Amino acid sequence: MNIYYCYSCGYRKVFEDYAGIIQQKYPEISVIGANYDPPGLNMYLSRMIGFGKMILIMCILSGVNIFAWLNKPQPAWWSWCLENKLYACMMMFFLANMIEGQLVSSGAFEISLNNIPLWSKLETGRIPQPPELFQIIDNTLQFSKMDMPNSNFV
Known part of the structure; x- marks a missing residue:
């Protein structure tokens, strides 16, 4: 899981908190955080x-x-x-x-799992609540684990 955050907005602490609770609930997911570079020039x-x-x-x-x-x-x-x-x-x-x-200052807090965007503060205007984020992660993991029943079906 990648989390890109705005360092100048003070979101590093939020990232550390979210990384901790995600690691507790999903120990198999590694959380990587980085600064979200500002757009353009x-x-x-x-x-x-x-x-x-x-x-x-x-x-x-x-x-x-x-x-x-x-x-x-x-x-x-x-x-x-x-x-x-x-x-x-x-x-x-x-x-x-x-x-x-x-x-x-970009105001970003972008979350992605396996290069699939899960949440964008730039689009929604807010940071997700932990239960909301857990629901999104569960749905994404469930969807990625689903097997296609008949791959030869045309």
């Missing part, structure tokens, strides 16, 4: 913002005027950042982290 944008955040913080702390390299006059907000380094770096760090978190 969100991960790349998040990484670029993180990289840019670190460069800007290093420029602020070192007092580098990046606008001199671009042959542009230094704006007032950059002068403020250089004068208030600690506050500017903290603000840059927390603002960039908030944007990065929004980009990578």
Whole structure:
């Protein structure tokens, strides 16, 4: 069984709880969990913002005027950042982290058994209750164990 969850949404604890109760009820099923990667370019944008955040913080702390390299006059907000380094770096760090978190937050909790999707929080909008999940697993296992009575039937 594979469970893909949104790490930034705090679903790791939910995964651990569900993995434990599934292992208790179905010891023959191994539960594997992994982070659900965000869709599209969100991960790349998040990484670029993180990289840019670190460069800007290093420029602020070192007092580098990046606008001199671009042959542009230094704006007032950059002068403020250089004068208030600690506050500017903290603000840059927390603002960039908030944007990065929004980009990578998928809200996913996807459950599949033998590559058969059992539950999708992205589609239903909620995480299944344990009895509900047990019912779905039982039905899937029962269906997969059924033998076709006459495979030569046309």
